[in-house]
Amino acid sequence: MLTARLIPCLDVKHGRTVKGVTFDHLTDQGDPIALALAYAADGADEIVWLDITATLDDVRPRHEQIARLRSQLRIPLTVGGGIRGVADVEGLIDHGADKVSINSAALADPRLIEQVAIRWGSQATIVAVDAQWQAGEYRVFSHGGRRDAGRELGDWLREAEARGAGEFLITSIDQDGRQQGYDVTMLRYARTLVKRPIIASGGAGHVNHLARLLDEGGQYGLLLASLLHGGQTSVGELKRQLHARGYRVRVPN
DSSP states (O other): OOOBEEEEEEEEETTEEEEEETTEEEEEEEOHHHHHHHHHHTTOSOEEEEETTHHHHTOOOOHHHHHHHHTTOOSOEEEESSOOSHHHHHHHHHTTOSEEEEOHHHHHOTHHHHHHHHHHOGGGEEEEEEEEEETTEEEEEETTTTEEEEEEHHHHHHHHHHTTOOEEEEEETTTTTTOSOOOHHHHHHHHHHOOSOEEEESOOOSHHHHHHHHTTOSOEEEEESHHHHTTSOOHHHHHHHHHHTTOOBOOOO
16 A cells, blocks of 8 residues: 645735635635645645736736745655746746646646656646536646646546546536545546656545545645635644554554
């Protein structure tokens, strides 16, 4: 059994952490740097920082915040949002990102995946995918889930992997923020198509939801947002419960 990774996600808008439901109805959740450091201290394995409006607002990532976080953070940091090309990736990595999450820009020009993978390695190249069940298939969306990208999930995953994606961050738009569980059917489908690790996003609301996905097998990271931001539980508590059930996790001291 592989060691499960618990990964808090910070959806950032104008420098503040926000959270919504199905990519809408956003509410302020606090300072992203403070939250990231608190989660790290509680046993998080990685942090994902996504500027969720940077692409829509046509602004670049906030390098100064990333640099401030990196100076204090001791676990891997993935940053996404507002990436348009290699220069943006270079800026994020220079300011402390260990990995970058590419979404809309990769859909617009898939060669970007290759360019990033060749220069910084596949391990630093995360392709984020926002998908929704429509008309009998999983459709891929760009621009914060607002535009149909004209892609079917499986086709896009296979192409992105062939171009050098080292990992996929797959979010179910239907489940996002509902805390009713991950879209296991969608993730199972994705797992059959690609060999690279998958970070599951959208829907975690209880330790049972995490266990349910781990029972599927394969290499999964478990993204957490609403469940943590709302104070319902903590990374450490989730890990202790999973460990007690026999799942492999890095248990905090």
